[in-house]
Amino acid sequence: MEKNEAIQQIESITEVIESGNKIFFSGKKLIGWGILLLLIPIIEYVTQGMTFGYQYLSNPAVNIIVHIFVYYVIFNLIIKIFCRSKTKKVFKSSNTVMKKALAVHTPIIYTMFATIVVLSLIGQGVLVFPVVFLFLGILFNLFGRFTNNTVLNISWSYIILGLVYLVLTTLSLNYLWLIFMIYLGVTYIIMGISIKNTER
Amino acid sequence: MDSLIQLDEVIHQPVRTRIIAYLINCTECDYTTLKKTLGLTDGHMSTHMKVLIAKEYVSMTKQFVKNKPKTTYKVTDLGKENFKNYLDTLKRIIEG
Numbered sequence: 001m002e003k004n005e006a007i008q009q010i011e012s013i014t015e016v017i018e019s020g021n022k023i024f025f026s027g028k029k030l031i032g033w034g035i036l037l038l039l040i041p042i043i044e045y046v047t048q049g050m051t052f053g054y055q056y057l058s059n060p061a062v063n064i065i066v067h068i069f070v071y072y073v074i075f076n077l078i079i080k081i082f083c084r085s086k087t088k089k090v091f092k093s094s095n096t097v098m099k100k101a102l103a104v105h106t107p108i109i110y111t112m113f114a115t116i117v118v119l120s121l122i123g124q125g126v127l128v129f130p131v132v133f134l135f136l137g138i139l140f141n142l143f144g145r146f147t148n149n150t151v152l153n154i155s156w157s158y159i160i161l162g163l164v165y166l167v168l169t170t171l172s173l174n175y176l177w178l179i180f181m182i183y184l185g186v187t188y189i190i191m192g193i194s195i196k197n198t199e200r
Numbered sequence: 201m202d203s204l205i206q207l208d209e210v211i212h213q214p215v216r217t218r219i220i221a222y223l224i225n226c227t228e229c230d231y232t233t234l235k236k237t238l239g240l241t242d243g244h245m246s247t248h249m250k251v252l253i254a255k256e257y258v259s260m261t262k263q264f265v266k267n268k269p270k271t272t273y274k275v276t277d278l279g280k281e282n283f284k285n286y287l288d289t290l291k292r293i294i295e296g
Contacts, residue, residue: 001207006293012214013221013287019237020225 025147027196029079034188036075041178043074048106064120064128068113098146108139126169129177133162136184140191150194210255211286213242216248220257220275220283228274233277249273 001009112135118128137158144152161180168176211217218238223229229245235245257279261272275283 001293003294005295006290010287010290010294013217016221016238017225020222078285166212 024049025143025195026153027192027194030192030195032079032192033075034185034190034192036078037181037185037188040071040181042183043071064125065117068116102142102146105139108135108142111135112149127166129180130162130163130165130169133158133165133180133184137162147195151191154191157187205221206289208282208286208289210251210257211283213248215244216252217286219248220279223258223273223275224280224283228272231271231273234273252279 113133115131115135116128118126119131137155137160140151140155140158144150144155165176165180187196202246209277211220215238219234219240222238231245235242249258249260253260258274259274261275263270263272263273
């Protein structure tokens, strides 16, 4: 065997090993979620005069919990109807060690929802959005390390914006959540497209 | 010429090299994931997995998951040892 041939063989092995270290992240589902996130401001506007609106739910804690529940149901229904893929999982990995490491996303998500509920109950609902951004930043930072740089860069932007949002909560800006929600929706779509482009 | 003799013939085949490299990294892997990730055909899988299993480089487990058959492959200790030796041989060739 020639030296060049041996180098090529080593490169081929490295390439195979690297492919095993990637996670299969559903770009299509991320795009779907992004569109749904962008629809939230519209849903909020339309439902203002209905039971989902603020005037009927005077307790802010109940209000936030009802919102989370309603959106959770809507999102799951729409995802189930429109994003029928063979795998039910958002991501999967063939590397068993990575599977265990990535399983940390479950406690992160549960902790995020628990924090939202607790903040609402103690009357700190205004902090919900910044906290969500921080948690999403950590979550996507984890996924980004095994997918691509776009996801990783966006994850850092979530962390920075989460901290900025925390500062801005002192200013009581009514439409701040709208700007952040649009940013979230748009970045989800960008991440989805970028993952779809790198899919095999 | 010496290096050619020392190279493991079971591993030194493009498809089998990729299969064994992937399995070593992933610890274990099911048939579909392995086939899709490496872009192999059923023919490739059948031919080369037979060789790897016959030589005891890879072990195979068949089980039913949710009433569906699932075949999982894992590299044996012999497979790991020989792959390591194969890599060492390649390094020696590169180093001259």
